Amino acid sequence: MDEKTQLPEQIQLDVDTLAAMAGDLAGQFWLEPLLERILHHSMELLGCDSGSICTVDEVAGTYRKEVDLGVGCQSGRTFPLDEGVTGEVVRQRRPVTFDEYSEVPGCHIPLPERSLLHGVIGVPIRWNGSIIGTCVVFSREPGRRFSTSEIALLELFATHAGIAITNARLHALADERTRDAAVMAERERMLRDVHDTVGRALAGVLLHLEDADRGLDRGSPAHTAVDEARASARAGLTETRRTVLGLGPQLLDGHSLGEAVSLELAWVESMTAIATHLVAIGEPVPIDPDRSRQLFRITQEALTNVIEHAGARTVRVGLVYGADSVAVLIEDDGRGFDPGALSLGGPGRMSRGLGLHGLVARARHLGGSVVVDSTLGWGTRIRAEIPTTGAQPVDQSRSRWRVLVVHDSPVIRAGLVRMLALAEPDIQVVGEVADSTQVVDAYRLLHPHVVLTHLRMPHIDGVRLTAYLRALDPDAAVMLLVDSVSDDGVREAAQGGAVGFVNRDVDAAGLARAVVAAARGDSLMTAELFSSSAGAGHELLTGREREVRALVERGLPYKQIATSLDISVKTVEKHVGSILRKTGAANRRVLLHRPQDGSLA
Secondary structure: OOHHHHOOHHHHHHHHHHHHHHHHHHOOOOHHHHHHHHHHHHHHHHOOOEEEEEEEEOOOOEEEEEEEEOOOOOOOOEEEOOOHHHHHHHHHOOOEEEOOHHHOOOOOOOHHHHOOOOOEEEEEEEEOOEEEEEEEEEOOOOOOOOOHHHHHHHHHHHHHHHHHHHHHHHHHHHHHHHHHHHHHHHHHHHHHHHHHHHHHHHHHHHHHHHHHHHOOOOOOHHHHHHHHHHHHHHHHHHHHHHHHOOOOHHHHOOOOHHHHHHHHHHHHHHHOOOEEEEEEEOOOOOOOHHHHHHHHHHHHHHHHHHHHHHOOOEEEEEEEEOOOEEEEEEEEOOOOOOHHHOOEOOOOOEOOOOOHHHHHHHHHHOOOEEEEEEOOOOOEEEEEEEEOOOOOOOOOOOOOEEEEEEOOOHHHHHHHHHHHHHHOOOEEEEEEEOOHHHHHHHHHHHOOOEEEEEOOOOOOOHHHHHHHHHHHOOOOOEEEEEOOOOOHHHHHHHHHOOOEEEEOOOOHHHHHHHHHHHHOOOOEEEHHHHHHHHHHHHOOOOHHHHHHHHHHHOOOOHHHHHHHHOOOHHHHHHHHHHHHHHHOOOOHHHHOOOOOOOEEO
16 A cells, blocks of 8 residues: 555545645635635534634724635624624634633624534634734534644644735735726826827917917007916916826825925926925924825915916925924015905905915815915015814914024923913914024024024024024024023124023023013023123223113113213213123113013013
């Protein structure tokens, strides 16, 4: 006899079953038929005629019966994950057995058939450490108990079932992507056809309009009509090219909002002579797809307005990520317009005109707002702000002090923002910047009332940053956090135009008070800082300068000081200027008086 015939009958059956299953896994089967074969082989090896294979979705808290053989015929049904053998397998994260089916919590098999089932075994189907399904076998033999070796055998089948389920999902994904690629290829072919036909037709219309315009008098009704037709044809041609290049909202697919805006600006430069610049401020936050699309469309429409109406040489776009909102700013140096000539929905708010009504509608749809600032001959600035998911609509109906917070530490930035929000509702943090090299760009875009930063920032310290901002805008208000009252940079920054200083241990109320004072054009510094800087400078004052300073500290106007000392007002101003230089005070208000709260205004 050969070796095969010498094997015991049960072992021979096991080998034949495993060989058949290996052949099935190597074949090309859809998931359901393949799972049926795996389940059939499992039942055959265990000497049973009933079982099921389920797929598990732990996130949704459900499982689905993919295959049911010999019992119930509940294939395709979905059940809660706290019921049945599958629920118990997932709960215990290991194989389970029951002596009687009646012991199964939340069993689903109808009563007449339920009484015929006895021993039950269920094992998890795993993939990459997660339970993606279960394999369950029922015995109709009274008193049947499943052994450890039988549990191990069923786990082997469960492993193959996991391979089958995963492969099926991968094949389905590949098929879906193949179909998507085919659809995209057909779409691109149709778009090219549209461009070739519509684009050529619009180009022909433009040529005819150019010919017709040569024979018309400038300013005549006919000339005006031809100009309007030409503008419409150009807009249509532009939109056709944009669509063919894939620069619609679908550009967000696979790209972040910042990347999509960057590609849009590249398109602007390729189509026009306009120079573009993109600045991102703050840490990007997750934005739901609808809000991203609307912000992107707002940006596109604003840029289209710049191209068609502004006559601009440059355009700057900023993305500002806040704690509760995301804003996009579009600023050009074009011809501008008079907002008063258009219908307004509030100070600086456009409700229609020059295509801006679409921007407003998109923003308001999501609880946001659009603010437009434009001056004839000086360009236009648009700010659209949309709350992030779950945030309240952005309220810009009242004037608030706008603050730009600059610090390289995310924890300190967050703390400053929180302190200002709690202490003073009239303060609005319009941006957060981590890198001091980006502050000038952020200032140009956001136009804050106050820049709050640290004296010793890396790359560009507070002294140089103050100088840069004051060169850009003489009215720029810079408030500096300092670690030590003896830091030489305090006097340098004050002489450079910094309007205030606060210690690093300042409380929320003190910080807010200093920021509001700076925003109003006043100065505020702690008493310790004032004593340190002014005290040293006092030693250098002349006798007359000390007299002038004493009267300034009492709050007397220059004319009264001049009368008291019998000198001219011009001489008083000269002495005050010298006092400010020697003490490092930012302005005469710093010298006025020392309040009881420990700060000097």
